[in-house]
Amino acid sequence: MTRVLFVILCVWGGCAAASERIALVMGVAQYAAIPQLANTVNDAHGIAATLSGIGFDVTELTDPTGTQMATALRDFAFQAETADLALIYFAGHGVEFQGENYLIPADAKVASNREVADQALSLNDFLQAVDRARKMRIVILDSCRDNPFGDLVAPDSATTSAEGVVGGGTRSLGGMAQPTPDRGTLVAFAAKDGAVALDGTGANSPFAAALMDRLKQPGLEISLMFRQVRDQVLQATGNRQEPHTYGSLSGIPFYLAGGDQLAADPVLAWSSLRPDDEAQLAMLADGGDTRSLLGLAYMRLNPSDARFDPGKAAEYLTRAAEGGSPEAQFELARQYETGKGVPQDPARALELYQAAARQDYPDALNEMGFFQYQGMLGLPADPAKAMIYFERAADLRHPQAMFNFAALIDDGLIGGKGPDAAAAYLYDALRAGSTEVLKVLTEHPDQFKPETRRALQARLQENAFYQGALDGDFGPGTQRGLRAAYGIE
Numbered sequence: 001m002t003r004v005l006f007v008i009l010c011v012w013g014g015c016a017a018a019s020e021r022i023a024l025v026m027g028v029a030q031y032a033a034i035p036q037l038a039n040t041v042n043d044a045h046g047i048a049a050t051l052s053g054i055g056f057d058v059t060e061l062t063d064p065t066g067t068q069m070a071t072a073l074r075d076f077a078f079q080a081e082t083a084d085l086a087l088i089y090f091a092g093h094g095v096e097f098q099g100e101n102y103l104i105p106a107d108a109k110v111a112s113n114r115e116v117a118d119q120a121l122s123l124n125d126f127l128q129a130v131d132r133a134r135k136m137r138i139v140i141l142d143s144c145r146d147n148p149f150g151d152l153v154a155p156d157s158a159t160t161s162a163e164g165v166v167g168g169g170t171r172s173l174g175g176m177a178q179p180t181p182d183r184g185t186l187v188a189f190a191a192k193d194g195a196v197a198l199d200g201t202g203a204n205s206p207f208a209a210a211l212m213d214r215l216k217q218p219g220l221e222i223s224l225m226f227r228q229v230r231d232q233v234l235q236a237t238g239n240r241q242e243p244h245t246y247g248s249l250s251g252i253p254f255y256l257a258g259g260d261q262l263a264a265d266p267v268l269a270w271s272s273l274r275p276d277d278e279a280q281l282a283m284l285a286d287g288g289d290t291r292s293l294l295g296l297a298y299m300r301l302n303p304s305d306a307r308f309d310p311g312k313a314a315e316y317l318t319r320a321a322e323g324g325s326p327e328a329q330f331e332l333a334r335q336y337e338t339g340k341g342v343p344q345d346p347a348r349a350l351e352l353y354q355a356a357a358r359q360d361y362p363d364a365l366n367e368m369g370f371f372q373y374q375g376m377l378g379l380p381a382d383p384a385k386a387m388i389y390f391e392r393a394a395d396l397r398h399p400q401a402m403f404n405f406a407a408l409i410d411d412g413l414i415g416g417k418g419p420d421a422a423a424a425y426l427y428d429a430l431r432a433g434s435t436e437v438l439k440v441l442t443e444h445p446d447q448f449k450p451e452t453r454r455a456l457q458a459r460l461q462e463n464a465f466y467q468g469a470l471d472g473d474f475g476p477g478t479q480r481g482l483r484a485a486y487g488i489e
Contacts, residue, residue, distance in 0.1 A: 020084040023048070023056045024076045024129070028092030030063045033109040039199050040091035043142055043208035047089050050212045054257040056087070066105035069121050077129040081431040082487030085254070086133035087140070088126050091208065094143030095120070103143060127185060132397070134433045136222075136254055137185040142197060142207050186247040188226055190233075198241050206236040207243055218258025223249060223291060224277055225256065251294040251327045270298040271305045285316070293320035294328055310341025321352065326361035329353075333364075337377070350377040357389070362398035365389050369401070387414060394425055399434035402426070410452045422448070423455035430485045438486045445474040460485055 027044025029037045041062050048060040061072055073088075080086035093104040095116060102120035110116055123139070130137040190197035190207035200206050210232035214225050230243045252266045253273065273281065273295070284292035297316035300309040314335050320328030333352035336345045353371070356364035369389035375381030387408065393401030406425035409417045426448075429437040445453055450472035457478055460466035466481030474482075 021056045021087070022076070022079055022083045022085070023051045023058045023087040023089065024061075024072060025051070025058060025089045026061045026064055026069065026072070026092070027090075028063055028104065028106050030106055031093065031104070032107050034093060034104070037092065037199060039203065039205050039208070040142075042203050043091040043205055044089070046204055046208060046212050047091075047215075050215050051087070051089075054216055063106040065107040066119055066121065069103075069105050070125070073121065073125055073129040077132065080130055080137075081132045082134070082433065084134050084433075085136040085138070086130040087138040088130060089140045089142070090126070091142040091205070094141055100124070101141075103141070123187070127187075130185065132431065135250075135252070138188070138222075139185070140188045140211070142190040142205055142211075184248065184250050186222070186226075186245055186249055188229075188243065188245045190241070190243055192242050192244040195241070198237055206233045206241060210236070210243075216257050219255055219274060219277075220257070221273065221277055222254040222256060224280055227280075249291055251291065251298065251331075253295065266294075266298045267302045270295045271302045271307075273299070285319075288319075288323055290320040290323040290325035290328060293317070293323070294325060294331070297328070297331065310335065312341075314341045321355075324359075326356040326359040326364065329356040329359075330361055330364045330367075346377045350379070353377075360392070360396060362393050362396045362401065365393035365396070366398050366401045366404075369393060369404070383413075397428060397432050399429050399432050399437065402429040402432070403434065403437050403440070406452075407448075410448050419449070419451040419455040422452045423459050426452075426456055427459045427485060430482060431487075433487065438482060441474070441482050442479055445478075457481070 025044050025048040027041040029039075029041045031037075044060060044062065048058045052058045059072065059076065061068060064072065076086070076088070090103050095102050095104065097116045100117070101123035102116055103123070103126070104110075104116075104120050108119045110119060123141070126139045127137075130139060190205065198206055200209070202209070204212070207229070210229045213232065214220065214229050217225065217228075220228070226243070226245050230245075233241055233243050252264070253269045278296075278299075281292045281295050285296055293316045297313040297320070299305060299307050300313035300316070302308055314332060317328045317332040317335070321332050329352045333349045333356065334340075335342050336349035336352065338344065350371070353364050353367055357368045366389070369386045371377050371379050372382050372389060373386035387405075390401050390405045390408065391414075394405040402425040405414070406422040406429070408414050409422040409425070410419070414421075426437060426441065430441070440447060441456075448456075453472040453474060454470045457466055457468070457470045457472070460478070460481040461470070463485065465484045466478060468475075468477040468481075
C-alpha cells in the first residue's frame with residue numbers, strides 16, 4: 001500500500017478552475033392544461049438575478065417543457081461534478097403522489113394520478129442533479145401554491161391508496177411530502193409538509209421575496225439564513241405560510257454572500273462567525289441542534305482563538321454525538337484518540353469511530369480501513385475487513401478512499417475487480433476535486449499499471465475529455481484530459 005494517501009498535503013494551483021458555485025433556476029407560469037400562476041416567472045427572474053449578483057454561474061429556464069427540464073437537469077448534473085456548490089430553484093406547480101414529490105412542467109396534460117409521475121419530474125431527479133457537487137447541494141422549491149388538478153384527476157386502478165388521491169387521505173395533491181435527502185444536501189420548501197404556498201399579491205411570492213432579501217445578506221451563514229427566511233415569510237403572511245428545510249448540512253459553515261464562502265477548515269470557518277450569529281447558534285444549541293453544537297465545538301478547537309477550550313469542545317461534541325451526529329462522533333473520537341481536552345482513551349475512540357462508520361460517515365469509514373489494515377486502536381490487523389471499509393468509503397466518494405481502493409485494485413488485491421474498476425474510481429476522484437489524485441496522475445502516472453492507465457484514458461474519452469490513442473502513455477493530450485476532468489479550464 002505504498003501509494004495510499006494517508007494525509008492530504010498537496011496543493012494544486014496556478015490554473016483557472018470551473019465555476020465554484022452554479023445554479024439552475026426554473027420558473028413555470030404558462031401551463032398548457034392546468035391553472036396558470038401569476039408570479040412564478042417573476043420569482044425565477046428575481047432569484048436568478050440575485051444569485052448572479054452574489055457570484056453564481058446561473059442557468060435560467062422560463063416555462064420549460066418536460067423534455068427541456070430533463071435535459072437541463074442532465075446537463076446541470078455533469079456541470080455540478082466540478083462545482084463546489086450546486087443549487088436548483090423551482091417555482092411552479094408541485095404535487096405529492098404516493099409519498100413522492102413531483103414538479104410540473106409547462107406542457108403537462110394530466111388526466112389520472114399515474115400521469116403525474118409519467119409527465120412530471122420528481123424531487124429525486126432534482127436531488128440527483130446536485131448530488132455530486134463537491135461541498136454543498138441545495139434544492140429550493142417555491143411550489144405547491146394550490147392544487148393544480150383538483151377533482152379533474154381521477155384515481156386509476158394502480159393508484160387507489162389513500163396517500164396521494166385527491167380528497168382521499170391526509171394529504172392532497174396540492175401539498176408536498178417531506179423528502180429524505182442524503183447527508184450534505186439541503187432541501188428548502190416554501191411551505192411545510194402538506195401545506196400550500198401563497199402566490200402573493202405583489203410581483204413576487206412571499207417566499208421568493210424573502211429569499212431575494214436574505215440571499216444577498218453578506219456573511220450570513222446558510223442555516224441561519226433559511227431560518228430568517230422562514231421568520232420573514234411568517235411575518236409577511238400573518239403566520240399562514242411557514243417555510244421548512246430538510247436534510248443535513250455538513251459541519252462546515254457556508255456563506256452564500258460574503259464571508260469565506262466555501263472554507264475547507266471548519267475550525268477556522270466557525271471561528272470567524274459574527275458575534276450576533278454566534279448568539280443565535282448558542283440558542284439553537286440549547287435546543288439540541290447538533291450542527292449548532294458542532295459549530296460551537298469547532299470554535300473552541302482553534303488555538304488562535306481566545307475561546308480555545310478543548311474540554312468545552314468535547315462537551316459540545318458529546319451532546320451532538322449523543323444526538324446522533326456522525327460528524328460529532330468522528331471529531332470526538334479524534335479527541336479521545338489523541339487525549340485532546342479529554343483523557344486519552346483508545347477504546348472510547350474506537351467506539352465513536354465505529355458509531356460514525358455505522359452511519360456511513362465517509363471519514364470514519366476511511367479511518368476504520370486504516371485502523372483495520374494496520375492493527376490500530378486495539379484492533380487486530382485484518383486486511384480483508386479493511387478492504388470492506390475502503391470500498392464503502394470509496395463508493396461514498398471519499399477522495400482518499402477512492403484513490404486507495406483504485407490502488408488496491410491495481411495491485412490485484414480486490415477479487416473480481418480489474419483495470420476498468422480502478423480507472424472508474426480514479427476518474428470519480430478527479431471529478432470530486434481531489435488535488436492529490438490529480439498530482440499523482442499527472443506527475444507519477446507510472447504508479448499505476450498500463451492496463452489501468454489505458455482504462456482511465458478510455459473513461460476520459462467517453463466523457464469528451466480526451467481524443468487520443470488508448471496507449472497508457474500519459475503525454476500532453478492525456479494530461480490535458482485529466483485536468484479537464486478535474487475541472488481546470
